[in-house]
Amino acid sequence: MPVVRLASDDPAWGNFEHGNCELEKMRLYTAKTIGRSAKAETSRNEILSAAANIMRRHGYAELTLRNVAAKVNMKAGSLYYHFSSKDELATEVMRIGVEAVERDVREALDQVSPIDSEQRLITAVHIHLNALLRSSEFVSSHIRCYPFVPDRVRFELREVRRRYDLLWLELIGEFINRPARGDEVIYIWHILVGALNQSLEWFNPNRHSIDDYARQIEIMLRQFRSQRPL
Amino acid sequence: MPVVRLASDDPAWGNFEHGNCELEKMRLYTAKTIGRSAKAETSRNEILSAAANIMRRHGYAELTLRNVAAKVNMKAGSLYYHFSSKDELATEVMRIGVEAVERDVREALDQVSPIDSEQRLITAVHIHLNALLRSSEFVSSHIRCYPFVPDRVRFELREVRRRYDLLWLELIGEFINRPARGDEVIYIWHILVGALNQSLEWFNPNRHSIDDYARQIEIMLRQFRSQRPL
DNA sequence: TATTATAACTAACACTTGTTAGATTAACAG
DNA sequence: CTGTTAATCTAACAAGTGTTAGTTATAATA
Numbered sequence: 001m002p003v004v005r006l007a008s009d010d011p012a013w014g015n016f017e018h019g020n021c022e023l024e025k026m027r028l029y030t031a032k033t034i035g036r037s038a039k040a041e042t043s044r045n046e047i048l049s050a051a052a053n054i055m056r057r058h059g060y061a062e063l064t065l066r067n068v069a070a071k072v073n074m075k076a077g078s079l080y081y082h083f084s085s086k087d088e089l090a091t092e093v094m095r096i097g098v099e100a101v102e103r104d105v106r107e108a109l110d111q112v113s114p115i116d117s118e119q120r121l122i123t124a125v126h127i128h129l130n131a132l133l134r135s136s137e138f139v140s141s142h143i144r145c146y147p148f149v150p151d152r153v154r155f156e157l158r159e160v161r162r163r164y165d166l167l168w169l170e171l172i173g174e175f176i177n178r179p180a181r182g183d184e185v186i187y188i189w190h191i192l193v194g195a196l197n198q199s200l201e202w203f204n205p206n207r208h209s210i211d212d213y214a215r216q217i218e219i220m221l222r223q224f225r226s227q228r229p230l
Numbered sequence: 231m232p233v234v235r236l237a238s239d240d241p242a243w244g245n246f247e248h249g250n251c252e253l254e255k256m257r258l259y260t261a262k263t264i265g266r267s268a269k270a271e272t273s274r275n276e277i278l279s280a281a282a283n284i285m286r287r288h289g290y291a292e293l294t295l296r297n298v299a300a301k302v303n304m305k306a307g308s309l310y311y312h313f314s315s316k317d318e319l320a321t322e323v324m325r326i327g328v329e330a331v332e333r334d335v336r337e338a339l340d341q342v343s344p345i346d347s348e349q350r351l352i353t354a355v356h357i358h359l360n361a362l363l364r365s366s367e368f369v370s371s372h373i374r375c376y377p378f379v380p381d382r383v384r385f386e387l388r389e390v391r392r393r394y395d396l397l398w399l400e401l402i403g404e405f406i407n408r409p410a411r412g413d414e415v416i417y418i419w420h421i422l423v424g425a426l427n428q429s430l431e432w433f434n435p436n437r438h439s440i441d442d443y444a445r446q447i448e449i450m451l452r453q454f455r456s457q458r459p460l
Numbered sequence: 461t462a463t464t465a466t467a468a469c470t471a472a473c474a475c476t477t478g479t480t481a482g483a484t485t486a487a488c489a490g
Numbered sequence: 491c492t493g494t495t496a497a498t499c500t501a502a503c504a505a506g507t508g509t510t511a512g513t514t515a516t517a518a519t520a
Contacts, residue, residue: 080510086509
């Protein structure tokens with residue numbers, strides 16, 4: 001019946017399970033494992049994953065400690081053994097998210113020639129989209145919930161976020177041969193980030209292709225370069 | 231200190247007042263005024279505006295009946311004289327939003343040659359951006375809160391939203407000379423809508439220019455056409 | 461096995477939420 | 491001025507929130 005099939009038409013919209021990249025999670029989790037027993041570490045990771053899942057699917061408003069606890073067969077109060085507050089839990093989920101996607105992008109860029117600025121930007125687009133839409137609920141929960149999270153949480157995340165933002169500004173600056181902090185680069189950055197991150201609200205893995213979408217974004221990006229002298 | 235000034239760095243982020251387009255509001259409100267006294271109508275409109283303001287600035291989770299009531303010097307219970315539920319209030323705010331921006335875009339398109347598909351698309355971009363970032367909190371609250379609103383509210387809005395979506399698909403289809411329902415058009419539509427609507431999260435009227443941003447979007451759009459035969 | 465630290469539970473707290481019924485005021489008709 | 495309708499308030503409700511203190515069960519260590 002719907003002429004255009006919108007994400008919002010799908011009853012299961014937003015309820016897809018992401019591929020379980022357990023290896024990736026492990027790498028992230030263990031990065032900051034200090035003085036925690038194996039069992040505590042496992043529980044903590046389950047809690048983080050459950051929280052990320054709720055945040056990605058239903059938004060920050062639906063992230064309640066009782067919801068999270070139920071997903072890991074615990075009671076709300078038990079979560080305080082692993083996190084000192086709801087804010088800390090949310091911060092940790094989102095911190096894992098940015099750090100994951102930044103690490104993935106940087107690792108992929110290491111395999112690309114430093115002077116091929118077009119291939120570098122395109123690579124970053126692919127990696128970011130895959131993290132967002134396929135591999136990591138930590139990434140998607142961060143992107144989806146950041147604007148609605150309490151001030152304190154946003155404040156805690158400002159440095160990791162800025163690092164990732166600067167990476168993009170530099171990639172774009174190199175690509176269009178302009179200063180990374182000029183208005184031009186910044187506006188293009190906003191266009192690109194908007195196109196990438198809004199996909200969370202419509203992308204349906206059963207109906208859409210990450211690569212197809214990334215290809216259209218590549219086409220768009222080339223225009224910004226072709227408008228300018230090299 | 232921040233290298234790149236992000237919206238989230240600004241303490242007043244999201245707290246800008248939109249230009250008071252009272253005339254526009256009147257046109258919208260009165261469109262469905264049936265069997266309501268002048269006083270009731272005024273109160274109802276104040277409630278709608280207050281709700282839209284909260285939704286745009288703080289998101290749907292912060293929209294509480296007590297918050298809204300306080301803004302219009304009422305008590306929470308009094309709102310039930312004008313709306314039968316919180317859902318109905320939210321639905322009405324968002325319905326006004328889509329209908330407003332769709333009407334604005336269509337009226338502007340009436341002034342553009344039907345065969346100048348580039349100018350038509352560019353016009354729509356400008357009108358949409360201005361509604362979103364400057365003139366209407368009903369539009370911005372809709373865009374910002376739609377993904378987080380209860381299912382019932384989204385269901386109520388599906389028709390008005392689809393009408394507006396189809397308008398864009400047709401504009402893009404004409405512009406790149408492709409069927410409005412093909413994958414190509416739909417992906418470009420998602421890119422464009424993402425770039426437009428995400429601006430809600432970073433745009434700061436004291437620091438950015440709507441026209442500058444719209445111009446960058448124009449550059450982007452031309453690439454999609456130039457890639458194809460006419 | 462006995463002891464101890466770990467990890468979870470119970471049950472409540474103070475508070476906020478949407479919503480409702482009934483009382484109260486304000487505006488207006490006769 | 492009187493009576494009636496329209497508009498708002500009061501005060502509570504049941505449900506849900508983050509958080510805490512005290513308790514129990516589990517697991518590791520001696």
